Structure formats: structure tokens, C-alpha cells
Amino acid sequence: MSTATSPRVLNHPAREDIRLGPVLHALSDPVRLRIVRAMARGAGEEFSCSYFALPVTKSTCTHHFRVLRESGVLRQTYQGTAKMNSLRRADLDALFPGLLDSVLAAADAQADRLGEELPAQGG
Amino acid sequence: MSTATSPRVLNHPAREDIRLGPVLHALSDPVRLRIVRAMARGAGEEFSCSYFALPVTKSTCTHHFRVLRESGVLRQTYQGTAKMNSLRRADLDALFPGLLDSVLAAADAQADRLGEELPAQGG
DSSP states (O other): OOOSOOOSOOOOOOGGGOOHHHHHHHHTSHHHHHHHHHHHTTTTOOEEGGGSOOSSOHHHHHHHHHHHHHHTSEEEEEETTEEEEEEOHHHHHHHSTTHHHHHHHHHHHHHHHHTOOOOOOOO | OOOSOOOSOOOOOOGGGOOHHHHHHHHTSHHHHHHHHHHHTTTTOOEEGGGSOOSSOHHHHHHHHHHHHHHTSEEEEEETTEEEEEEOHHHHHHHSTTHHHHHHHHHHHHHHHHTOOOOOOOO
């Protein structure tokens, strides 16, 4: 009988296997970009999924984190049964200098222009 | 009876309607990124579709140019029956300073790393 536990092996591309196309695709979704912006504000820290107060279902949230992980944008690790997430900034900056910062700046500029704010963070 | 002529009205977002998500999505596809890289090397010039020697069918090529146009990455205009394409660099740079340059630099770095070259240009 299967259990409700997720598979314990989480696939991540090695730094040299990260590709620009999947990274841009991962960042092109507004919900995923929100996640990345929130993580970038807490540099180096790890966040559980529930940290991000996202206007989507849990399964959609899981999907978005998987896209971010499989593209190489973030790293997910288990701490007990919780997945913790951290931005792979060192890998991205080494491969694509300035790219992540310019995307974050563009997102900030657009949010200012449109009067959007990052959602309040969960507990 | 319909003719083979494409509709003559080509929709473009105004500068203020260009959004980061669709721009990143447009740039996330390898073929579209090739087109943008080739155009960026000829700053300000206009190119016909046939300029780009792309390994895709004509209808796929048309699709890619439409995605680039509708996201605001390039402008398409008719000159006679030919569509000419130009990068909307001024609009993109005004909205998202440094973004296009960092994506182009990232694409160059990746191509160098993987030993890829831009395709030979058509006639």
C-alpha cells in the first residue's frame, strides 16, 4: 500500500546542466516569479512552502516548486516531512551573471508601475 | 473566397502594456531566443523572416514571430507582402533596464560553454 509520503529523492540539475531556456520559462510565470522574489529578499535562507501565501491550491503550488527545482532555480530538501526551499543564486549568478538580478529588478519595477505588492507572507 | 494574404493588421502591445511574464516566456524558447540574438546583432535594422535560417517549418516560424510580437519583444510591419521585424529594444530597455542585455549575455555565455553557434544566416 502506498503512503502519503512524497518520494524522498528530489531531482536537481547539476550546475553545468542548468539551461537558460528552462530558467526563463520557470521565471515567466507570475506565481513562480512571486516565489523567487520572496526568496530573494531572504538571501540564503530556507523557506517551507507554507511561508509563501500563494493564491493557488496546494497541488498547483507543488507543481510550481517542481518547475523551479527542475529548471535549477531553487533547491528543495527534506527536513523531516517538510520540503525546504532555497534559491540557487550562486549557481545562477555563476552561469548567467546579472540575469537573476535584472529579472528581479524588472519584476520590482513592474510591480511599482502597476501598484502591485508581494502577498503577505504566511506564518 | 479567402486569399493567401495574411491579415494586414498586426497587433502589438503598447509599451505600457508589455509585461515581464510574456517577455520571459517569449525568450525562453531556443528558436525564439536565436531570432532575438540575431536581431540584437543588427541593432535597429529590420529583417525579413527569411533572414533567419531556422530549423523549423514556415508555420512554426510564423508562430514564433507571433509570440515575440504579441509579447512586445519585436515589431512586425508589412513592406509589400513581406513582414519585416525589428527588436523593440527601446521599449524593453525603458521598462526593464538591463534585462534584455543580461538575457543576451547569458545566451552568449551558454552558447560558448556548449560550443553552439548561431545558425548561418539565410540569403
